[in-house]
Amino acid sequence: MSLVAGIDLGGTAINYTFLDQQEKFLIEELCEHPARSKEGPEICLGQIAEGLVIAAHRAGISTSDIAVVGLDTPGPASATGVLSARGSTNFVHADWAGFDIRAGLETKLGKPVTYLNDGNAGALWGHFNIFGGHSQATSISAIIGTGLGGGVITGGHVVKGRSGFGGELGHVLLPYQSIAGIAGIQPICNCGRTGDLESLCSLTAIGKTLLPYFLPKFPDHEYHGMEIAQAAKLVRGMAERGDPLAREIFRVQAHALGVFFDEMINTFDPDALIVGGGAIETGKGFQAWFIQEIRNGMPQQRAEQVGIPIYIMPNGDTAGARGAAIEALEMLRARS
Numbered sequence: 001m002s003l004v005a006g007i008d009l010g011g012t013a014i015n016y017t018f019l020d021q022q023e024k025f026l027i028e029e030l031c032e033h034p035a036r037s038k039e040g041p042e043i044c045l046g047q048i049a050e051g052l053v054i055a056a057h058r059a060g061i062s063t064s065d066i067a068v069v070g071l072d073t074p075g076p077a078s079a080t081g082v083l084s085a086r087g088s089t090n091f092v093h094a095d096w097a098g099f100d101i102r103a104g105l106e107t108k109l110g111k112p113v114t115y116l117n118d119g120n121a122g123a124l125w126g127h128f129n130i131f132g133g134h135s136q137a138t139s140i141s142a143i144i145g146t147g148l149g150g151g152v153i154t155g156g157h158v159v160k161g162r163s164g165f166g167g168e169l170g171h172v173l174l175p176y177q178s179i180a181g182i183a184g185i186q187p188i189c190n191c192g193r194t195g196d197l198e199s200l201c202s203l204t205a206i207g208k209t210l211l212p213y214f215l216p217k218f219p220d221h222e223y224h225g226m227e228i229a230q231a232a233k234l235v236r237g238m239a240e241r242g243d244p245l246a247r248e249i250f251r252v253q254a255h256a257l258g259v260f261f262d263e264m265i266n267t268f269d270p271d272a273l274i275v276g277g278g279a280i281e282t283g284k285g286f287q288a289w290f291i292q293e294i295r296n297g298m299p300q301q302r303a304e305q306v307g308i309p310i311y312i313m314p315n316g317d318t319a320g321a322r323g324a325a326i327e328a329l330e331m332l333r334a335r336s
C-alpha cells in the first residue's frame, strides 16, 4: 500500500491525516499531538515524527506505507518552506530564523516532504472538496480566522508565487469606502495597510476596528463595560442569535468579502468562491445569510458572472492537514 500523510503544524498543536490513492481520507476527525514549536526546530521536528507514528497506529497503517509527507505551517515562509529570517509569531525560537523546515522534516523522516503555508493548504482542501484531485478548475478561498488567510488555485494547482506570498489575500487592498454604513472608519491592518481585506474581515478586525466603530452607535449594548478582546470573541455567537450590533459587524465583513470576490471574479473568472474559517463555523441558517450578504456586497455583475457559486469550506479545523495531504498526493502521482 502506498499513501500520503498530511501534517499541519499549528501554534500549539500538530494535526495529522492520511490520504490514499483513491482520494479517501483515513482519519475523519481531528488527530492532534502537542506542537512544542517554542522549543526550536530540533525538538519540534522530533515531536512531529513521534506524533506521526501515533497517528499511523490510530489509522491502522504502517509508517512504511507512507510514500510522501505533506507539511503545512503558518508563514511567513518561502514557497519551498524556508521560514522567514525575521522570525514570526509561531516560530519565536532563534533557531527557526531562516530554517528550511521542509528539508529538515525530510531528513528527520527519510521520506520526501512537500510544503505549503497554512492558508494555501486550506484553500487546496476547499478546492479538492468540490472538484476532486484531477480538476483543471480555478477557485479562490478566503479563510476568516484571527487574520484572513486563503489561496488561489488555478488549473488545480496552488499559486505560491515567486517568494511564497502568492494567495496572501488578507493584504489585498479594497475600495472599502464603497461599503455602506461605515463612513469615517479607519481600518488599519497589522501589515500597515489601511483598508485591506484582513483589516475588515478577521477576528482581529472585530476587536481593533469594527467593535470600537459600532459600539457607540448602540449605547445600551451589553458589550459596554466588557473588555474589547473578550467582546470580540462573543460577536459570532451573538450575530447568530440575531443581535443587531453583531449582525452589523458581520454584514460589513461579508460586504468586504463581496468587494474582494468581485476583484477576483474580474481577475480570474473562477469556477468557485469558497469561504472558510472560524467566523462561519455556525449553523446553516447563519451561513446562508452570510453568503447572501457577500452577494449583496458585490457590485453589479455581468449576466455571465452572476451565477458564480459561493461555497462554505467544511471540516475547518482539519483543513490544513487535508490540504497538505492533497499536495503530497500530487507529488506521489507525478512520481509514479
Ligand SMILES: [Zn+2]
Residues within 6 Å of the ligand: 170, 171, 189, 190, 191, 192, 193, 196, 198, 199
Ligand atoms: Zn494587511
